[in-house]
Amino acid sequence: MALLMNTTEIESALVNFERTYPELCERLLLPERTCENRSCHALRIGKNYDPDDTRRPAVLIIGGVHAREWGGPDIIVNFVGDVLRAYSHGKGLQYGDKIISANEIKAILETITVFAFPCVNPDGVEFSHTATFMWRKNRNPARFNGDPDSIGVDINRNYDFLWDYKTCFHPQAWQDSSLASDDPLKETFHGDRPFSEPETRNVKWLMDNIPNLTVFLDLHSVAGDVLFSWGNDQNQSFDPSQTFTNRAYDGKRGLRDDSYGEYISTADLHTASSIATAIRNAIGAARGRPYTAVQAFGLGYPTSGASDDYAFSRHIVHPSLPRILAFTLEFNFKSDGKKPFLVTKDPAVLHNTMIDVIPGLLALCLEAPAALLRVAPVDRAVSGLQVVHQKGEAGEIWLGGADAKIQAPDPYRSLFANQVWHLMNAYEAIASMPGTAGEIAREGILSAMQRLAAEERKGGPGSNNK
Amino acid sequence: MPAKPRRSTPVRGRAKVDQHKIYRVFVHIGSHERVGTLDHVKLDYACMSQPPTDERSGIRRLHAYASGHAIETLRKAGRKVEVLADAMAEGKRLQKLVGKGDRFEGGRRGPGGIGKLV
Numbered sequence: 203m204a205l206l207m208n209t210t211e212i213e214s215a216l217v218n219f220e221r222t223y224p225e226l227c228e229r230l231l232l233p234e235r236t237c238e239n240r241s242c243h244a245l246r247i248g249k250n251y252d253p254d255d256t257r258r259p260a261v262l263i264i265g266g267v268h269a270r271e272w273g274g275p276d277i278i279v280n281f282v283g284d285v286l287r288a289y290s291h292g293k294g295l296q297y298g299d300k301i302i303s304a305n306e307i308k309a310i311l312e313t314i315t316v317f318a319f320p321c322v323n324p325d326g327v328e329f330s331h332t333a334t335f336m337w338r339k340n341r342n343p344a345r346f347n348g349d350p351d352s353i354g355v356d357i358n359r360n361y362d363f364l365w366d367y368k369t370c371f372h373p374q375a376w377q378d379s380s381l382a383s384d385d386p387l388k389e390t391f392h393g394d395r396p397f398s399e400p401e402t403r404n405v406k407w408l409m410d411n412i413p414n415l416t417v418f419l420d421l422h423s424v425a426g427d428v429l430f431s432w433g434n435d436q437n438q439s440f441d442p443s444q445t446f447t448n449r450a451y452d453g454k455r456g457l458r459d460d461s462y463g464e465y466i467s468t469a470d471l472h473t474a475s476s477i478a479t480a481i482r483n484a485i486g487a488a489r490g491r492p493y494t495a496v497q498a499f500g501l502g503y504p505t506s507g508a509s510d511d512y513a514f515s516r517h518i519v520h521p522s523l524p525r526i527l528a529f530t531l532e533f534n535f536k537s538d539g540k541k542p543f544l545v546t547k548d549p550a551v552l553h554n555t556m557i558d559v560i561p562g563l564l565a566l567c568l569e570a571p572a573a574l575l576r577v578a579p580v581d582r583a584v585s586g587l588q589v590v591h592q593k594g595e596a597g598e599i600w601l602g603g604a605d606a607k608i609q610a611p612d613p614y615r616s617l618f619a620n621q622v623w624h625l626m627n628a629y630e631a632i633a634s635m636p637g638t639a640g641e642i643a644r645e646g647i648l649s650a651m652q653r654l655a656a657e658e659r660k661g662g663p664g665s666n667n668k
Numbered sequence: 669m670p671a672k673p674r675r676s677t678p679v680r681g682r683a684k685v686d687q688h689k690i691y692r693v694f695v696h697i698g699s700h701e702r703v704g705t706l707d708h709v710k711l712d713y714a715c716m717s718q719p720p721t722d723e724r725s726g727i728r729r730l731h732a733y734a735s736g737h738a739i740e741t742l743r744k745a746g747r748k749v750e751v752l753a754d755a756m757a758e759g760k761r762l763q764k765l766v767g768k769g770d771r772f773e774g775g776r777r778g779p780g781g782i783g784k785l786v
Contacts, residue, residue: 205765207779217775268715272762284783295783302783331766335759336690336733338714356714377704380714389714424717502718534717547765556782 205552207276208331209240209324212266215279216245216320223286225249226311233407234400237342238325242404245282248315249289253413259570260412263563264319264405264509265421267357269326269337273533273552274421278320281560285310298488300561310567317412322401323357338389340401345386345394352386355393358420359383359505361406361512362396364434364446364455371434371506375456380503392507402509409513409526416573417477418513418528419566421559425501425532426493428481428562430474431466431514433498433505433530438463439471442633446515456504464499469627474527477569481531484565491558498530527573529566533559618658625651685736690755693739694719694729696748703730706747709738 207215220229226249232242252258263281265274288295289311294304310316321327325341339354346352359382364370367382375381382392397403409415431437435455438444444451445465454462466474478495485493498510505511513528533555629647685691695706699721703713713732721728729750734742739749772778 206767208767208770210770211767211772214770214772214775214777215779218772218778221775222778271715280779280782283779284781287781288783288785291785293785296786297783301786331763334756335762336712336755338712351710374702377702377707379704379707387710389712422715424715532715547761553782560782 205549206272206331207279209321209328212275212279212321212324213243215283216243219245219282219286223290226286226289227282230317232319232404234404236323236325236400237340238328240324242319242322242324242401244317244319244408246315246317247282247285247311249311251315256414258313258315258414259416259573260315260317260414261417261419261567261570262317262319262408262412262415263419263421263566264322266321266327267323267401267420267509268422269323269330269339270335271338271423272330273423273555275320275327276552277421277533277556277559277563278318280556281563282316282318282320284560285316285564295564297557297561300484300487302561302564306564306568310564314567314570315412316567317408317415319405319408322405326354326357339391340399342393342399345391347386349387354386354391355399356382356390357399357401358422358509359390359392359507360396360399360402361507361509363507363512363515365392365396365507367392367506369452370446371456371504372454372460375504378503380505381456382506396507405509409516415524415526417566417570418510418526419563420509420528420530422530422532424534426491426534427501427530427532428478428485428493428495429498429501429510429530429532430478430495431470431498431510431528432464433501433508433511435462435464435504436499437466437471437497439466439468441465445518446511447518458499467630467633469630470525470527472627473573474529477527477566477573478529480565480569481529481562484561485558488558488561489554493558493562501532525573531559531562618654621654622651625654685739685751687736687740689736690733691736691739691751692753692755692758693732693734694750694752695732695734695742696750697728697730699726699728701728706730706742709741710735711738 216229219227227245227247228251230244230246232244235241263278265278267274284295285307288304288307292304294307295302323340326337326339329341330337337354339356341353342355343353365382367376368384371381379385379388379390381390383390385391393399397406409418434446436458441463442465444462446455451462454460455464475495482493482495485491498505498508508530510528510530513526516523517525625647629644633644695711697703697706711730711732711734713730716731718731719729733755734749739751742749
């Protein structure tokens with residue numbers, strides 16, 4: 203019995219979902235056809251979808267990028283099918299010991315929008331399924347030189363993030379071709395320029411056109427990790443000048459334990475690592491599989507031109523774009539020991555992998571509202587600042603600040619400490635916001651902190667919760 | 669009915685290799701040696717599962733695909749290479765796990781689902 207879906211079946215599954223659940227999903231034809239002239243579709247999932255609803259966060263999940271990492275498209279298709287089926291029955295879902303309640307399924311369908319693009323690289327996947335199993339790249343013949351290995355580009359080295367690795371990274375880092383390669387014979391050949399490939403342009407198109415996209419996940423194998431930003435160097439939160447946009451650090455990136463680290467604000471790091479941990483915990487709850495939540499650079503090598511770094515970098519390069527917290531989920535298999543990818547004919551292995559990973563994708567969706575945390579400047583005469591947070595379960599909007607409710611208070615901190623912590627995170631998030639809006643927002647946070655401190659000194663609201 | 673004998677991988681260890689075939693291998697490297705030092709031969713190890721370093725010997729085994737030619741080059745340079753499988757034969761067996769045609773009949777049917785409704 204066949205286990206894995208071929209590329210035709212992946213497309214047919216999306217057609218079936220659209221026909222079966224027309225009120226809950228819509229198939230989207232993406233603008234670029236592949237080099238072998240295949241059309242590509244994503245699926246939008248959500249009840250009462252309104253593209254103008256700026257408070258409704260969106261999630262984008264992609265798979266089938268590296269052709270030989272079998273199982274990714276199957277996981278995404280079954281994740282979508284399960285959510286739609288459960289919602290239409292008013293039920294929850296169980297995967298091993300992990301239960302997702304009917305209310306949680308309802309929250310996913312009614313308070314966020316999920317975009318699923320299960321097979322980014324259908325040409326490569328088809329070639330891996332039918333010809334050369336270990337194929338990784340797409341099938342672009344532009345650099346074909348007579349050697350069959352010169353066909354194709356590594357899609358996950360073709361995004362516009364530190365793509366010019368020989369300029370951006372330390373020479374010692376680019377000796378390991380896992381970073382990227384300009385040799386078409388290599389598996390990590392990064393193409394002739396950023397976004398040279400139709401597959402990466404399709405993903406970019408989704409990022410450009412999905413309103414309020416807050417969370418992105420790229421499904422790969424085989425490490426057993428949930429990876430969060432950054433992937434080019436070790437994270438640091440103390441020197442904002444050490445950033446991928448600063449050309450002064452060209453030639454210095456990509457080495458461990460040296461003077462360069464990629465800047466990420468404490469607030470973003472906290473949110474990203476919390477979401478990665480939630481994904482890991484949900485995966486572990488199903489069958490006890492020991493995935494780890496770790497910074498992408500922790501995988502053992504730096505990357506250039508990868509999807510997750512590109513997604514998270516967009517709002518830094520273009521401050522008008524929404525911040526997208528980005529993750530790569532490297533799934534694996536219990537019996538994989540010495541095996542490279544899904545190399546087993548035991549049907550239980552793929553099934554169990556889906557049992558593990560789908561709860562992780564559901565956790566990502568449930569965490570998406572937390573990623574929507576926004577600091578919005580408002581009329582300074584009113585309250586100086588409002589922190590807007592959409593609570594996942596009920597779709598409730600909370601307005602926080604010194605004089606309002608604080609989301610998800612840490613039970614081990616006093617109310618005062620929670621409020622200060624929250625405001626400090628908010629300040630970090632807008633520390634580099636330019637213009638008058640940034641000034642107003644920063645003033646608002648500082649005045650809120652002063653009010654809090656004054657209340658605390660007077661034995662105010664924080665004093666009864668110590 | 670007797671159980672079918674399990675098909676074993678046709679090559680193992682230091683067996684002689686065909687220059688034109690592709691194999692799945694472990695290449696032994698030092699625990700602090702950069703993988704880049706092997707880039708003079710074509711090794712494909714991108715995103716492959718890597719076993720942990722043997723703490724007693726300090727030897728790290730790089731899991732990779734390599735041609736018979738690359739294996740011979742590495743061995744001639746004194747590098748230990750363990751051959752795990754004929755990758756092409758392994759791939760052909762695995763490709764039987766992929767659906768043929770269209771089980772979902774252009775969308776008239778869909779996948780049955782994985783999660784249990786509760």
